[in-house]
Amino acid sequence: MAVDKDVHTVRFEDRPVLLAEQAGKRYAVVGLALTTKPGNYQLALTTTQGALASQSFQVQHKDYPEQRLTIADDRKVNPYQQDLPRIREERATMDQAFVNFAAVPVQLDFLSPTQGPKSSSFGSRRILNGQPRNPHSGMDIAAPTGTPVIAPAAGVVTAMGEYFFNGNTVIVDHGQGLVTMYCHLSEMDVKPGARLEQGALIGKVGQTGRVTGPHLHWSVSLNNARVDPALFLSRAAPQVGAP
Ligand SMILES: [Zn+2]
Structure with missing residues:
Protein backbone atom coordinates (compact mmCIF):
# COMPACT_ATOMS: atom_id res chain seq x y z
CA MET A 1 0.00 0.00 0.00
CA ALA A 2 1.13 3.58 -0.62
CA VAL A 3 2.90 5.32 2.25
CA ASP A 4 4.21 8.87 2.69
CA LYS A 5 7.47 9.84 0.94
CA ASP A 6 9.25 10.41 4.26
CA VAL A 7 8.57 6.90 5.62
CA HIS A 8 11.88 5.33 6.61
CA THR A 9 10.93 1.94 8.11
CA VAL A 10 7.74 -0.10 8.28
CA ARG A 11 7.01 -3.02 10.60
CA PHE A 12 4.13 -5.47 10.63
CA GLU A 13 3.68 -7.79 13.62
CA ASP A 14 7.32 -7.34 14.68
CA ARG A 15 8.79 -8.03 11.25
CA PRO A 16 10.35 -5.32 9.04
CA VAL A 17 8.44 -4.77 5.79
CA LEU A 18 9.72 -4.25 2.24
CA LEU A 19 9.64 -0.67 0.92
CA ALA A 20 9.62 0.00 -2.81
CA GLU A 21 9.23 2.96 -5.11
CA GLN A 22 7.33 3.28 -8.36
CA ALA A 23 6.56 6.37 -10.42
CA GLY A 24 7.75 8.61 -7.59
CA LYS A 25 5.50 6.93 -5.00
CA ARG A 26 6.57 4.88 -1.99
CA TYR A 27 4.92 1.56 -1.19
CA ALA A 28 5.00 -0.82 1.74
CA VAL A 29 4.76 -4.35 0.27
CA VAL A 30 3.39 -6.47 3.12
CA GLY A 31 3.15 -10.26 3.10
CA LEU A 32 0.12 -11.76 4.87
CA ALA A 33 0.17 -15.37 6.04
CA LEU A 34 -2.69 -17.63 4.94
CA THR A 35 -3.55 -17.97 8.65
CA THR A 36 -4.20 -14.19 8.99
CA LYS A 37 -7.74 -13.65 10.32
CA PRO A 38 -10.02 -11.09 8.64
CA GLY A 39 -10.04 -7.74 10.42
CA ASN A 40 -8.19 -4.48 10.99
CA TYR A 41 -4.39 -4.42 11.17
CA GLN A 42 -1.77 -1.73 11.81
CA LEU A 43 1.60 -1.04 10.25
CA ALA A 44 4.12 0.68 12.55
CA LEU A 45 6.04 3.38 10.64
CA THR A 46 9.03 5.57 11.38
CA THR A 47 9.78 8.69 9.35
CA THR A 48 13.17 9.93 8.19
CA GLN A 49 12.89 12.50 11.04
CA GLY A 50 12.50 9.63 13.54
CA ALA A 51 8.80 10.24 14.25
CA LEU A 52 6.50 7.26 14.89
CA ALA A 53 3.25 6.75 13.02
CA SER A 54 0.82 4.00 12.15
CA GLN A 55 -1.28 3.12 9.16
CA SER A 56 -4.20 0.71 9.22
CA PHE A 57 -5.48 -1.71 6.63
CA GLN A 58 -8.23 -4.30 6.32
CA VAL A 59 -7.86 -8.01 5.67
CA GLN A 60 -10.82 -9.72 4.06
CA HIS A 61 -11.85 -13.35 4.05
CA LYS A 62 -10.83 -15.44 1.04
CA ASP A 63 -11.89 -18.99 0.31
CA TYR A 64 -9.42 -21.47 -1.15
CA PRO A 65 -10.45 -24.75 -2.78
CA VAL A 104 19.41 -3.67 -0.03
CA PRO A 105 17.40 -2.45 -3.03
CA VAL A 106 15.00 -5.13 -4.30
CA GLN A 107 13.93 -6.18 -7.77
CA LEU A 108 10.19 -6.96 -7.88
CA ASP A 109 9.73 -7.59 -11.60
ZN1 LIG B 1 3.98 -27.31 -4.49
Missing part, protein backbone atom coordinates in the same frame (compact mmCIF):
# COMPACT_ATOMS: atom_id res chain seq x y z
CA GLU A 66 -9.67 -28.18 -1.42
CA GLN A 67 -7.14 -30.33 -3.26
CA ARG A 68 -6.80 -34.09 -2.79
CA LEU A 69 -3.50 -35.72 -3.77
CA THR A 70 -2.14 -39.24 -3.55
CA ILE A 71 1.53 -39.55 -2.66
CA ALA A 72 3.00 -42.95 -3.55
CA ASP A 73 5.59 -42.81 -0.72
CA ASP A 74 3.36 -42.64 2.37
CA ARG A 75 6.42 -42.00 4.58
CA LYS A 76 6.45 -38.47 3.04
CA VAL A 77 2.91 -37.99 4.44
CA ASN A 78 3.31 -39.92 7.69
CA PRO A 79 7.03 -39.67 8.53
CA TYR A 80 8.62 -42.29 10.78
CA GLN A 81 9.67 -41.35 14.30
CA GLN A 82 13.33 -41.37 13.22
CA ASP A 83 12.56 -38.79 10.47
CA LEU A 84 11.30 -36.17 12.94
CA PRO A 85 14.62 -34.69 14.17
CA ARG A 86 15.74 -34.18 10.57
CA ILE A 87 12.40 -32.57 9.65
CA ARG A 88 12.65 -30.22 12.67
CA GLU A 89 16.22 -29.23 11.77
CA GLU A 90 15.29 -28.52 8.14
CA ARG A 91 12.27 -26.46 9.24
CA ALA A 92 14.56 -24.40 11.53
CA THR A 93 16.97 -23.79 8.62
CA MET A 94 14.12 -22.63 6.37
CA ASP A 95 12.53 -20.48 9.12
CA GLN A 96 15.87 -18.75 9.66
CA ALA A 97 16.29 -18.09 5.92
CA PHE A 98 12.77 -16.60 5.74
CA VAL A 99 13.30 -14.07 8.56
CA ASN A 100 16.56 -12.61 7.21
CA PHE A 101 16.26 -8.91 6.36
CA ALA A 102 19.08 -7.55 4.16
CA ALA A 103 18.76 -3.77 3.72
CA PHE A 110 10.39 -11.33 -11.54
CA LEU A 111 11.15 -13.65 -14.43
CA SER A 112 9.39 -17.02 -14.36
CA PRO A 113 11.89 -19.45 -12.72
CA THR A 114 11.11 -22.19 -15.24
CA GLN A 115 9.00 -22.84 -18.30
CA GLY A 116 5.84 -24.95 -18.02
CA PRO A 117 2.17 -24.91 -17.00
CA LYS A 118 1.69 -23.01 -13.73
CA SER A 119 -0.80 -24.22 -11.14
CA SER A 120 -3.02 -21.69 -9.44
CA SER A 121 -3.20 -23.87 -6.33
CA PHE A 122 -1.62 -21.38 -3.92
CA GLY A 123 -3.58 -21.56 -0.64
CA SER A 124 -5.51 -24.71 -1.54
CA ARG A 125 -6.40 -26.84 1.48
CA ARG A 126 -4.52 -30.05 0.93
CA ILE A 127 -5.67 -33.56 1.72
CA LEU A 128 -2.73 -35.93 1.20
CA ASN A 129 -3.50 -39.65 1.19
CA GLY A 130 -6.81 -38.78 2.86
CA GLN A 131 -5.28 -36.65 5.65
CA PRO A 132 -5.47 -32.87 6.06
CA ARG A 133 -2.07 -31.15 5.76
CA ASN A 134 -0.84 -27.53 5.58
CA PRO A 135 -2.28 -25.43 2.74
CA HIS A 136 -0.23 -25.20 -0.44
CA SER A 137 2.22 -22.36 0.16
CA GLY A 138 3.63 -21.85 -3.34
CA MET A 139 3.19 -22.33 -7.06
CA ASP A 140 3.79 -25.61 -8.87
CA ILE A 141 5.22 -25.41 -12.38
CA ALA A 142 5.03 -28.71 -14.25
CA ALA A 143 8.11 -29.43 -16.38
CA PRO A 144 10.17 -32.48 -17.32
CA THR A 145 13.09 -33.49 -15.12
CA GLY A 146 16.19 -31.57 -16.23
CA THR A 147 14.40 -28.33 -17.26
CA PRO A 148 16.56 -25.38 -16.13
CA VAL A 149 15.45 -23.35 -13.09
CA ILE A 150 16.70 -19.74 -13.01
CA ALA A 151 16.77 -16.94 -10.45
CA PRO A 152 13.71 -14.72 -11.11
CA ALA A 153 15.61 -11.76 -9.64
CA ALA A 154 19.09 -11.04 -8.30
CA GLY A 155 19.85 -12.51 -4.87
CA VAL A 156 22.10 -14.58 -2.61
CA VAL A 157 21.84 -18.34 -1.87
CA THR A 158 21.27 -18.41 1.91
CA ALA A 159 20.35 -22.08 2.39
CA MET A 160 20.28 -25.28 0.39
CA GLY A 161 20.16 -29.01 0.94
CA GLU A 162 18.33 -32.26 0.43
CA TYR A 163 15.22 -31.86 2.60
CA PHE A 164 12.78 -34.57 3.66
CA PHE A 165 9.58 -33.05 2.20
CA ASN A 166 10.99 -30.49 -0.26
CA GLY A 167 13.74 -32.66 -1.75
CA ASN A 168 16.74 -30.85 -3.22
CA THR A 169 16.03 -27.24 -2.24
CA VAL A 170 17.66 -23.85 -2.85
CA ILE A 171 16.67 -20.69 -0.96
CA VAL A 172 17.51 -17.29 -2.48
CA ASP A 173 17.44 -14.05 -0.47
CA HIS A 174 16.53 -11.02 -2.60
CA GLY A 175 16.70 -8.49 0.24
CA GLN A 176 14.25 -6.72 2.58
CA GLY A 177 12.58 -9.95 3.63
CA LEU A 178 11.82 -11.11 0.08
CA VAL A 179 13.00 -14.73 -0.06
CA THR A 180 12.27 -17.40 -2.67
CA MET A 181 12.57 -21.19 -2.46
CA TYR A 182 12.98 -23.83 -5.21
CA CYS A 183 12.06 -27.43 -4.32
CA HIS A 184 12.15 -31.00 -5.68
CA LEU A 185 15.18 -30.22 -7.89
CA SER A 186 17.03 -33.05 -9.65
CA GLU A 187 20.25 -30.98 -9.58
CA MET A 188 21.43 -27.96 -7.62
CA ASP A 189 23.87 -25.84 -9.64
CA VAL A 190 24.78 -23.23 -6.99
CA LYS A 191 26.82 -23.11 -3.79
CA PRO A 192 25.84 -21.64 -0.40
CA GLY A 193 26.57 -17.90 -0.35
CA ALA A 194 26.59 -17.59 -4.18
CA ARG A 195 25.49 -14.21 -5.57
CA LEU A 196 23.05 -14.68 -8.44
CA GLU A 197 22.17 -12.23 -11.17
CA GLN A 198 18.61 -12.22 -12.49
CA GLY A 199 18.33 -15.22 -14.83
CA ALA A 200 21.30 -17.16 -13.35
CA LEU A 201 20.97 -20.97 -13.30
CA ILE A 202 19.89 -22.36 -9.89
CA GLY A 203 19.35 -26.00 -10.81
CA LYS A 204 17.10 -28.40 -12.73
CA VAL A 205 13.50 -29.49 -12.27
CA GLY A 206 13.13 -32.92 -10.63
CA GLN A 207 10.95 -35.05 -8.40
CA THR A 208 12.92 -35.32 -5.16
CA GLY A 209 11.02 -35.20 -1.83
CA ARG A 210 7.21 -35.36 -1.52
CA VAL A 211 5.86 -35.24 -5.07
CA THR A 212 3.35 -36.79 -7.45
CA GLY A 213 5.65 -36.19 -10.44
CA PRO A 214 8.39 -33.88 -11.77
CA HIS A 215 7.67 -30.19 -11.15
CA LEU A 216 9.14 -27.08 -9.57
CA HIS A 217 7.58 -26.03 -6.28
CA TRP A 218 8.28 -22.30 -6.00
CA SER A 219 7.66 -20.37 -2.78
CA VAL A 220 7.85 -16.62 -2.28
CA SER A 221 8.11 -15.25 1.25
CA LEU A 222 7.66 -11.64 2.34
CA ASN A 223 8.24 -10.59 5.98
CA ASN A 224 8.11 -14.33 6.81
CA ALA A 225 4.68 -14.85 5.19
CA ARG A 226 4.42 -17.22 2.24
CA VAL A 227 2.57 -15.34 -0.52
CA ASP A 228 1.29 -16.18 -4.00
CA PRO A 229 4.27 -16.16 -6.45
CA ALA A 230 1.89 -15.17 -9.26
CA LEU A 231 1.79 -11.66 -7.73
CA PHE A 232 5.46 -11.19 -8.69
CA LEU A 233 5.02 -12.26 -12.29
CA SER A 234 2.65 -9.34 -12.84
CA ARG A 235 4.08 -6.22 -14.45
CA ALA A 236 1.83 -4.19 -12.14
CA ALA A 237 4.24 -4.71 -9.24
CA PRO A 238 6.50 -1.80 -8.20
CA GLN A 239 9.78 -2.12 -10.09
CA VAL A 240 12.63 -0.99 -7.88
CA GLY A 241 12.90 -0.64 -4.15
CA ALA A 242 15.29 1.02 -1.75
CA PRO A 243 15.48 0.52 2.01
Whole structure:
Protein backbone atom coordinates (compact mmCIF):
# COMPACT_ATOMS: atom_id res chain seq x y z
CA MET A 1 0.00 0.00 0.00
CA ALA A 2 1.13 3.58 -0.62
CA VAL A 3 2.90 5.32 2.25
CA ASP A 4 4.21 8.87 2.69
CA LYS A 5 7.47 9.84 0.94
CA ASP A 6 9.25 10.41 4.26
CA VAL A 7 8.57 6.90 5.62
CA HIS A 8 11.88 5.33 6.61
CA THR A 9 10.93 1.94 8.11
CA VAL A 10 7.74 -0.10 8.28
CA ARG A 11 7.01 -3.02 10.60
CA PHE A 12 4.13 -5.47 10.63
CA GLU A 13 3.68 -7.79 13.62
CA ASP A 14 7.32 -7.34 14.68
CA ARG A 15 8.79 -8.03 11.25
CA PRO A 16 10.35 -5.32 9.04
CA VAL A 17 8.44 -4.77 5.79
CA LEU A 18 9.72 -4.25 2.24
CA LEU A 19 9.64 -0.67 0.92
CA ALA A 20 9.62 0.00 -2.81
CA GLU A 21 9.23 2.96 -5.11
CA GLN A 22 7.33 3.28 -8.36
CA ALA A 23 6.56 6.37 -10.42
CA GLY A 24 7.75 8.61 -7.59
CA LYS A 25 5.50 6.93 -5.00
CA ARG A 26 6.57 4.88 -1.99
CA TYR A 27 4.92 1.56 -1.19
CA ALA A 28 5.00 -0.82 1.74
CA VAL A 29 4.76 -4.35 0.27
CA VAL A 30 3.39 -6.47 3.12
CA GLY A 31 3.15 -10.26 3.10
CA LEU A 32 0.12 -11.76 4.87
CA ALA A 33 0.17 -15.37 6.04
CA LEU A 34 -2.69 -17.63 4.94
CA THR A 35 -3.55 -17.97 8.65
CA THR A 36 -4.20 -14.19 8.99
CA LYS A 37 -7.74 -13.65 10.32
CA PRO A 38 -10.02 -11.09 8.64
CA GLY A 39 -10.04 -7.74 10.42
CA ASN A 40 -8.19 -4.48 10.99
CA TYR A 41 -4.39 -4.42 11.17
CA GLN A 42 -1.77 -1.73 11.81
CA LEU A 43 1.60 -1.04 10.25
CA ALA A 44 4.12 0.68 12.55
CA LEU A 45 6.04 3.38 10.64
CA THR A 46 9.03 5.57 11.38
CA THR A 47 9.78 8.69 9.35
CA THR A 48 13.17 9.93 8.19
CA GLN A 49 12.89 12.50 11.04
CA GLY A 50 12.50 9.63 13.54
CA ALA A 51 8.80 10.24 14.25
CA LEU A 52 6.50 7.26 14.89
CA ALA A 53 3.25 6.75 13.02
CA SER A 54 0.82 4.00 12.15
CA GLN A 55 -1.28 3.12 9.16
CA SER A 56 -4.20 0.71 9.22
CA PHE A 57 -5.48 -1.71 6.63
CA GLN A 58 -8.23 -4.30 6.32
CA VAL A 59 -7.86 -8.01 5.67
CA GLN A 60 -10.82 -9.72 4.06
CA HIS A 61 -11.85 -13.35 4.05
CA LYS A 62 -10.83 -15.44 1.04
CA ASP A 63 -11.89 -18.99 0.31
CA TYR A 64 -9.42 -21.47 -1.15
CA PRO A 65 -10.45 -24.75 -2.78
CA GLU A 66 -9.67 -28.18 -1.42
CA GLN A 67 -7.14 -30.33 -3.26
CA ARG A 68 -6.80 -34.09 -2.79
CA LEU A 69 -3.50 -35.72 -3.77
CA THR A 70 -2.14 -39.24 -3.55
CA ILE A 71 1.53 -39.55 -2.66
CA ALA A 72 3.00 -42.95 -3.55
CA ASP A 73 5.59 -42.81 -0.72
CA ASP A 74 3.36 -42.64 2.37
CA ARG A 75 6.42 -42.00 4.58
CA LYS A 76 6.45 -38.47 3.04
CA VAL A 77 2.91 -37.99 4.44
CA ASN A 78 3.31 -39.92 7.69
CA PRO A 79 7.03 -39.67 8.53
CA TYR A 80 8.62 -42.29 10.78
CA GLN A 81 9.67 -41.35 14.30
CA GLN A 82 13.33 -41.37 13.22
CA ASP A 83 12.56 -38.79 10.47
CA LEU A 84 11.30 -36.17 12.94
CA PRO A 85 14.62 -34.69 14.17
CA ARG A 86 15.74 -34.18 10.57
CA ILE A 87 12.40 -32.57 9.65
CA ARG A 88 12.65 -30.22 12.67
CA GLU A 89 16.22 -29.23 11.77
CA GLU A 90 15.29 -28.52 8.14
CA ARG A 91 12.27 -26.46 9.24
CA ALA A 92 14.56 -24.40 11.53
CA THR A 93 16.97 -23.79 8.62
CA MET A 94 14.12 -22.63 6.37
CA ASP A 95 12.53 -20.48 9.12
CA GLN A 96 15.87 -18.75 9.66
CA ALA A 97 16.29 -18.09 5.92
CA PHE A 98 12.77 -16.60 5.74
CA VAL A 99 13.30 -14.07 8.56
CA ASN A 100 16.56 -12.61 7.21
CA PHE A 101 16.26 -8.91 6.36
CA ALA A 102 19.08 -7.55 4.16
CA ALA A 103 18.76 -3.77 3.72
CA VAL A 104 19.41 -3.67 -0.03
CA PRO A 105 17.40 -2.45 -3.03
CA VAL A 106 15.00 -5.13 -4.30
CA GLN A 107 13.93 -6.18 -7.77
CA LEU A 108 10.19 -6.96 -7.88
CA ASP A 109 9.73 -7.59 -11.60
CA PHE A 110 10.39 -11.33 -11.54
CA LEU A 111 11.15 -13.65 -14.43
CA SER A 112 9.39 -17.02 -14.36
CA PRO A 113 11.89 -19.45 -12.72
CA THR A 114 11.11 -22.19 -15.24
CA GLN A 115 9.00 -22.84 -18.30
CA GLY A 116 5.84 -24.95 -18.02
CA PRO A 117 2.17 -24.91 -17.00
CA LYS A 118 1.69 -23.01 -13.73
CA SER A 119 -0.80 -24.22 -11.14
CA SER A 120 -3.02 -21.69 -9.44
CA SER A 121 -3.20 -23.87 -6.33
CA PHE A 122 -1.62 -21.38 -3.92
CA GLY A 123 -3.58 -21.56 -0.64
CA SER A 124 -5.51 -24.71 -1.54
CA ARG A 125 -6.40 -26.84 1.48
CA ARG A 126 -4.52 -30.05 0.93
CA ILE A 127 -5.67 -33.56 1.72
CA LEU A 128 -2.73 -35.93 1.20
CA ASN A 129 -3.50 -39.65 1.19
CA GLY A 130 -6.81 -38.78 2.86
CA GLN A 131 -5.28 -36.65 5.65
CA PRO A 132 -5.47 -32.87 6.06
CA ARG A 133 -2.07 -31.15 5.76
CA ASN A 134 -0.84 -27.53 5.58
CA PRO A 135 -2.28 -25.43 2.74
CA HIS A 136 -0.23 -25.20 -0.44
CA SER A 137 2.22 -22.36 0.16
CA GLY A 138 3.63 -21.85 -3.34
CA MET A 139 3.19 -22.33 -7.06
CA ASP A 140 3.79 -25.61 -8.87
CA ILE A 141 5.22 -25.41 -12.38
CA ALA A 142 5.03 -28.71 -14.25
CA ALA A 143 8.11 -29.43 -16.38
CA PRO A 144 10.17 -32.48 -17.32
CA THR A 145 13.09 -33.49 -15.12
CA GLY A 146 16.19 -31.57 -16.23
CA THR A 147 14.40 -28.33 -17.26
CA PRO A 148 16.56 -25.38 -16.13
CA VAL A 149 15.45 -23.35 -13.09
CA ILE A 150 16.70 -19.74 -13.01
CA ALA A 151 16.77 -16.94 -10.45
CA PRO A 152 13.71 -14.72 -11.11
CA ALA A 153 15.61 -11.76 -9.64
CA ALA A 154 19.09 -11.04 -8.30
CA GLY A 155 19.85 -12.51 -4.87
CA VAL A 156 22.10 -14.58 -2.61
CA VAL A 157 21.84 -18.34 -1.87
CA THR A 158 21.27 -18.41 1.91
CA ALA A 159 20.35 -22.08 2.39
CA MET A 160 20.28 -25.28 0.39
CA GLY A 161 20.16 -29.01 0.94
CA GLU A 162 18.33 -32.26 0.43
CA TYR A 163 15.22 -31.86 2.60
CA PHE A 164 12.78 -34.57 3.66
CA PHE A 165 9.58 -33.05 2.20
CA ASN A 166 10.99 -30.49 -0.26
CA GLY A 167 13.74 -32.66 -1.75
CA ASN A 168 16.74 -30.85 -3.22
CA THR A 169 16.03 -27.24 -2.24
CA VAL A 170 17.66 -23.85 -2.85
CA ILE A 171 16.67 -20.69 -0.96
CA VAL A 172 17.51 -17.29 -2.48
CA ASP A 173 17.44 -14.05 -0.47
CA HIS A 174 16.53 -11.02 -2.60
CA GLY A 175 16.70 -8.49 0.24
CA GLN A 176 14.25 -6.72 2.58
CA GLY A 177 12.58 -9.95 3.63
CA LEU A 178 11.82 -11.11 0.08
CA VAL A 179 13.00 -14.73 -0.06
CA THR A 180 12.27 -17.40 -2.67
CA MET A 181 12.57 -21.19 -2.46
CA TYR A 182 12.98 -23.83 -5.21
CA CYS A 183 12.06 -27.43 -4.32
CA HIS A 184 12.15 -31.00 -5.68
CA LEU A 185 15.18 -30.22 -7.89
CA SER A 186 17.03 -33.05 -9.65
CA GLU A 187 20.25 -30.98 -9.58
CA MET A 188 21.43 -27.96 -7.62
CA ASP A 189 23.87 -25.84 -9.64
CA VAL A 190 24.78 -23.23 -6.99
CA LYS A 191 26.82 -23.11 -3.79
CA PRO A 192 25.84 -21.64 -0.40
CA GLY A 193 26.57 -17.90 -0.35
CA ALA A 194 26.59 -17.59 -4.18
CA ARG A 195 25.49 -14.21 -5.57
CA LEU A 196 23.05 -14.68 -8.44
CA GLU A 197 22.17 -12.23 -11.17
CA GLN A 198 18.61 -12.22 -12.49
CA GLY A 199 18.33 -15.22 -14.83
CA ALA A 200 21.30 -17.16 -13.35
CA LEU A 201 20.97 -20.97 -13.30
CA ILE A 202 19.89 -22.36 -9.89
CA GLY A 203 19.35 -26.00 -10.81
CA LYS A 204 17.10 -28.40 -12.73
CA VAL A 205 13.50 -29.49 -12.27
CA GLY A 206 13.13 -32.92 -10.63
CA GLN A 207 10.95 -35.05 -8.40
CA THR A 208 12.92 -35.32 -5.16
CA GLY A 209 11.02 -35.20 -1.83
CA ARG A 210 7.21 -35.36 -1.52
CA VAL A 211 5.86 -35.24 -5.07
CA THR A 212 3.35 -36.79 -7.45
CA GLY A 213 5.65 -36.19 -10.44
CA PRO A 214 8.39 -33.88 -11.77
CA HIS A 215 7.67 -30.19 -11.15
CA LEU A 216 9.14 -27.08 -9.57
CA HIS A 217 7.58 -26.03 -6.28
CA TRP A 218 8.28 -22.30 -6.00
CA SER A 219 7.66 -20.37 -2.78
CA VAL A 220 7.85 -16.62 -2.28
CA SER A 221 8.11 -15.25 1.25
CA LEU A 222 7.66 -11.64 2.34
CA ASN A 223 8.24 -10.59 5.98
CA ASN A 224 8.11 -14.33 6.81
CA ALA A 225 4.68 -14.85 5.19
CA ARG A 226 4.42 -17.22 2.24
CA VAL A 227 2.57 -15.34 -0.52
CA ASP A 228 1.29 -16.18 -4.00
CA PRO A 229 4.27 -16.16 -6.45
CA ALA A 230 1.89 -15.17 -9.26
CA LEU A 231 1.79 -11.66 -7.73
CA PHE A 232 5.46 -11.19 -8.69
CA LEU A 233 5.02 -12.26 -12.29
CA SER A 234 2.65 -9.34 -12.84
CA ARG A 235 4.08 -6.22 -14.45
CA ALA A 236 1.83 -4.19 -12.14
CA ALA A 237 4.24 -4.71 -9.24
CA PRO A 238 6.50 -1.80 -8.20
CA GLN A 239 9.78 -2.12 -10.09
CA VAL A 240 12.63 -0.99 -7.88
CA GLY A 241 12.90 -0.64 -4.15
CA ALA A 242 15.29 1.02 -1.75
CA PRO A 243 15.48 0.52 2.01
ZN1 LIG B 1 3.98 -27.31 -4.49
